[in-house]
Amino acid sequence: MIGKLTGLLDEIGEDHCVVDVNGVGYVAFCPARTLANLPGVGVKVTLFIETYVREDMIRLYGFVTSLEREWFRLLMGNVQGVGAKVALAVLSTLSASELANAVALRDIAMVSRAPGVGRKVAERIVNELQSKVPAYSAEAAAEMGLKQDIGSGTAPAPVADAVSALVNLGYGRDIAANAVAAALKNAGEGPDAGKLIRLGLKELAR
Structure with missing residues (x-):
């Protein structure tokens, strides 16, 4: 399993980037916030990776910090109806600290700002993650x-x-x-x- 990638940023797409590690290009799907904070193409970059394996594919998800990756894992693994697409949408809209605030304060309206996240899904996110919030800085x-x-x-x-x-x-x-x-x-x-x-x-x- 791949947990972290360090290499040269080879490409930035609409929902992904490509990191060149010793001549091998790894495609990592990322939240919009992560893509916006990446340096220019050709610059060295480190991404924390969550590897998703199915019978028909292997997909990498990349994050600037390990805390963002932990939120992705929590959203994917603990909230019914939240898959990778919704988890990325939430982390594209809210930073890790903003999401922590929303969960701690049960701010359903803030979570539902994410595209594709209705009130019911936002309510599940807030309720299911109350006792599972990752360690804060x-x-x-x-x-x-x-x-x-x-x-x-x-x-x-x-x-x-x-x-x-x-x-x-x-x-x-x-x-x-x-x-x-x-x-x-x-x-x-x-x-x-x-x-x-x-x-x-x-x-x-x-």
Whole structure:
């Protein structure tokens, strides 16, 4: 079984890429986010691989991080009605940390943003993966904890005020919370609401 590929990026397609490893080209099907983050053709790249074997084919799925691959495995192996196509659609729409947040907060609407994922499938994803969320990086865990605090009304006043201000400017609450969570990484010690709003707007403008 192939678990990781390191080689030169030979081709980037609509739903796949080709990695040349010592003259052998491996086709890896990837989420759109993974393809968008790949370097240019001819550049060295490493992909974490999930190998899918059937009687009539062998297919490789590639991811930039092992955490994305773990989410792919969870989606494929634990949620009824979710195959490779739906799992890739979810990971094309949501980053690993966004998916973790959605599952932790039971945010069915966020998961159903993925193409081909209706409310029923999104609800199954959220319910089935509640107890199976993969290990987070410290950054993802902190961001998820912040969003839980915002959702429960226990976030620090400057954070809550900044989220509220962005919502009043027309941004969705989840988008505003993500922006403020990202802003906190660069805000230094004890930022006030004004600073978080400014940094949050910069995140939203990216």
